[in-house]
Amino acid sequence: MPTEDKKILLVDDDELITMSLEMIINAEEGFNVVGKGGSGREGIDLYDKLSPDLLLMDIRMADMNGLEAAEEILKRHKDAVILFLTTFSDDEYIVKALKLGVRGYLLKQDYKSLPAAIKAALNGQSVFGGAVVDKLPALMNKAQSRESGFDYESKDITEKEFEVIQLVAEGYSNKEIAGKLFLSEGTVRNYLSTILEKLELRDRTQLAIFYLKNHQ
Template identity: 55%
Template structure:
């Protein structure tokens, strides 16, 4: 079985140790390096080329966001998953803007392993608390041109907006007077046009282009 190679970076050594134990107990996960600040994160990423960098945000010498921005400028395909205790709006927006693959709270302990697996296969992962904050974080005017370039129709854009509002297929069907099957078809077409994998990515795409 191939393993997902992970570098851990957190200024709390107890957190690093605990995460190392938890992740190493999974047969498909392997911790290949551990660091305690942003400078070490950069060095470890460059020397080890991990599949995923699991990193805290507030750290001494250099923050996780500063390190992530530098890493992604050099390695655009880097998969960075932030794991923090902070729900600060500016941190979430910065993580989105630099291209992080996820932003999780340490309180969501049971979600860490599934989040790593999801990031590894190309999904973006944001905890429920983060997704629920997105509508209030970003500016209200969507960049319509990006959708036009992808061939998104007015109806499809309407469905994208409803997905971003957290509407279920049933709720959208009722609101648009369509069947559940038609809604599912629309979502499949939207995913294909935008080259996305799931509903969460559609919502994130919407709020990133506002």
């Protein structure tokens, strides 16, 4: 029995962009663009009406921007899967997007990887373009220390494990972390595996994003 196509909603104030994206996405087996909007407010209305599996949305738009729209949609639909696709890798935008809890942040020049990114997001993965991932270590350096809205004690995170989390978030390799904390690389790997398990995260990138979201 064939599986039902995943419903995709597109929101961008450039009609040529939405038409191009519709062609790219509909050409991929298993996807179906069910609606297109031109503003954040229209995106909210269409999301309520169409209940898409994934919303692909620009950030800078007239009437209401994508960040504001995503916040409202996530209030109404906490399980909404939202990907931002924008021209701007602005630090403030990235931080706000991560704090909102959207599934990913991609740049429009990465459009060729869009079908794979949509599949990954629908499978529960966080998706970020290379230029965005490159910015994460610098953004981490702006984050506060252990003061955050997240209760690390509830996950049984030790002080040493928290130090490892901070250093991973700042972009250090296992070898560099081992040197800073006077540990072996094997011990650092063990710490990292334990941390990922405790926080229910998949990899270093997710850990860095988690830290940023909770300390910015």
